[in-house]
Structures are given as structure tokens and as C-alpha cells.
Amino acid sequence: MAVPPASDPPASRPAGSGPPNELSGPARSVRRRFDGPWVEVDESLLARLRAVCPQVDTDDESRVEMGRDWWPLATHWAVAGQVPGLPSVVARPVNAAQVAAVLSCCHQARVPVTPVAGRSGVCGASVALFGGVSLDLCGLAGVVDVDSTSLLVDVAPGTFGVVLEDGLRGDHGLTLGHWPQSMELSTVGGWVACRSAGQYSTRYGKIEDMVVGLEVAMADGRLMRTGGKAPRSATGPDLTQLMVGSEGTLGVVTEARLRVHPLPPAQARGAWGFDTFGGGLAACRRILRRGATPAVLRLYDADESARTFEMAGLCVLVVVDEGDPALVDATMTVVGSECSAGAPLDEALAAQWVENRNHITDLAALTRHGIVADTVEVGGRWSVLEELYFDAMAGIRRLEGTVAASGHQSHAYPDGACLYLTFAGQGPSPGDLDWADRYYRQAWDAVMGSVSHHGGAISHHHGIGLNRGR
DSSP states (O other): OBOOOOSSOOSSOOTTOSOSSOOSSOGGGOEESOOSOOBOOOHHHHHHHHHHSSOEEOSHHHHHHTTOOSOHHHHHHHHTTEESOOOSEEEOOSSHHHHHHHHHHHHHHTOOEEEESSOOOSSSTTOOTTBSEEEEOTTSOSEEEEETTTTEEEEOTTOBHHHHHHHHHHHHSEEOOOOOTTTTTOBHHHHHHHTOOOTTHHHHOOHHHHEEEEEEEOTTSOEEEEEOSSSOOOSSSOHHHHHTTOTTSSOEEEEEEEEOEEOOSEEEEEEEEESSHHHHHHHHHHHHHTTOOOSEEEEEOHHHHHHHHOOTTOEEEEEEEEESHHHHHHHHHHHHHHTTTSEEEOTHHHHHHHHHTTOOOOHHHHHHTTEEEEEEEEEEEHHHHHHHHHHHHHHHHTSTTEEEEEEEEEEEETTEEEEEEEEEEEOSSTTOHHHHHHHHHHHHHHHHHHHHHTTOBSOSSSOOHHHHHO
């Protein structure tokens, strides 16, 4: 059933969207933190952009708004009236042809373009570091087509996650199964650009497992389609996967074809407590080894178990599954068998996790108290995961100013899993940007060093951006 794409920009962003901290002072006084090479859009290019794009903004408010995302370190700069970068102009197309035309104009003028949409990223990936044009894709929104027989959906890149999922469920009885914590803040294009993972990825996979084809606008304005014609193909390299995770550096996604699923008719939940984090990791590994793939298989270390569930002295494993009743029953049977070394806990803990799973730490409040905090998601093989975790924790705790270091295993696969590591530090005086920058870099270096030493992946789903680029 074909559904026409939106022809106008959405009137507003979903509730709760937008950067996490107010900037001090008026927009005209805001400065960029990174004082490197910067490209201006001259009057000639501005006129050409306005001829091919319905809205091109040059006002300070629009430019400043596009100069930041959810990068936690940038919340400290915001208090000082700084953003990581500033575009010269903001272009807001509403269809693929306009995206292509903007790119063609900028290509001819040798002006950089930074694709943006929800700006929910936490690594500075959507920041216009070199000025030029911020290309706001929120105007390309909506479901374009649904093939319920083949379980495929075509969707525009500026579609926010919560809008897509609500539409699939309410209108078609389908789900994408992609549940990032940033569901209300992030868009389909952002998911594709950064190889996003949802909280149910052990069941449904990451976004690269869901994307079967793309429409992409290349740097010179050509539109290209990749994949999506059949479930398997032996017609050369997979250009779709080349684009997934490229963070706008190889082209701009203007449409995505995604795999969807019927709404799951059954769900089950459970929770277990382990004396050690390593013991819980071993249970998770055995569950996946036997072929069971519960939607959520989430293990918290002792510190996070105490903070999240008020369970002292235990490492809490939360399990949630959904799908066909027979498959769910079989999965939970395997889970219960492999968790026999742990203590069964009230399944209300799993319900508590589901209810609060999208809660986001109030970064603005932490910043006001001079606390520098962030989460670092990394990946590793099962054979090195426990040691990687302990090495990273030790490295963070050695840093002067650290007040908290903890972690959990959040996404699991047969060959390994993702670790989510949290750190927080407090300096001698709030507002000391030099200290905040230094501590933040040292904490990230501690984790990245441990990951590199153990042969892991420095990012599981948040991408690279400015933060990991170095």
C-alpha cells in the first residue's frame, strides 16, 4: 500500500527532543569551541541554494541550534556560551531531488556539507566542524510504502523513531523491533548513518541487519539506489552495507528499505542474580551458544545493580523476550537452565527495566554540579570480555577526580557482546572547562586503551564523530 511522503517539514520535533542544556546568553554571542578552518557560504552560493531548496536559514538561532548534538562534553561548553561548531547556513530540503540539488551546488563551490536530523548523537558526529552547510533532513519524513506480504517498509530518513514505530503498529500491525534509548530523539537516517543498535537487538539485530536497500544522494548530486530488490544477491559488492555506518561521509541517505516483523503475540520476562559479573557473562554466553536469542539479555555489575534495582551484592541479569509463544517458551527454558548458577529474582525487576528503559540522565543537572559524565559503549569477544571490563574499570578509577565507574553488558551475540561503561568525575571547581576537557579525554583514553589492548571494537553503535575520530 503506497503512502505519499511528506511534502512539508514537520511542524515540530517529538517531545523531549533537542540538545540537553540551555546555552548561556543570546545566540549572537555564542562561539564555536573548535577554532579551526571554517568555510563561509558567499552570496552567490546562497542565491543558488535558495533557488533549489525551499528554506535556507542564516539567522544566528538556526545556526547555533545546528552547532551541537547530545555530546555530553558539549553540555559544559554550553554553560560557557560555546557550541562545538557552527554552520554558515542551514538548508532544509523536503525531498530527495532538493537534497541532490543542494549537494550539487555545494560540490561545485567546494563547500562542505554536514547532514543532520535528530541530532541525538553523543559523539559530535552531526556538528558542522568546518562551517559550510548544515543539511537538515527532518523535512524528509514519513512512511513511503509498506509491503506487508514481504515484510518490508520504505521510509524517509527524517522520520523520528517513535513516529515510525507508532505508525507501523497502529496502521499495519508491524514492528521494526528497533528500540534505541533515543527513540524520541533519533531518526531513521541517523540510525543508518551510525549503525545504531536497539535495546532488543539480540532478537531483531542492529540496524545493519534491518536495512535491505537505500536511496543515497552522492556528493555531486547524483541519486543512487542500492540493494532492496530481492532477499539475497550475488551481483557484486554490497553497496548498502558500505553506506551503513558511513556517517554522511560517502553520501546522504534519502530513503531506506527496512525489514519489519508482525507484532509479537507473546512476551516473557525474568531476572536472576549472580555473585560475580564474570559468572553472569558466562551464563549469557551459554544461552547464545545454545541458539536462544532473547530480545533483551542485560547484565548489570554490582554498582549498577545497587543503583538501578536496589539489589546489593548481586549482579542482576534482566531477560525479556517476545515473539511466537512456542519460540518464547523455548527461549526462556534455555535461559532458566543456563542461569541455574544464579539466584532467581522477582520478574518485576524486568518489568521495572522495561518501564524505565528510555530514562536519560539529566546531563544539565550534572553539569551544574561540575560533574563530567558519559557512557562508552564498546564491543568484545566473549573470550576477552570480562578482562576488558575489569581493565577499563581500573583505568577509570585510577584517574584523579573519578567519583563513579560502573558498567553493564547490554547487547549479546553468539561471538561476543557490547559493554556499556559509565564514568563520572568532579573537578576542584565547577565551570573549569580545561579540567573537564582533560578528565573527559583521560577517561575515554582509559577505555579505548583497554579495548584496543584486548582487540575489541571502540564503538558498538554510537559511531565515531568528533569524539572517537582521534
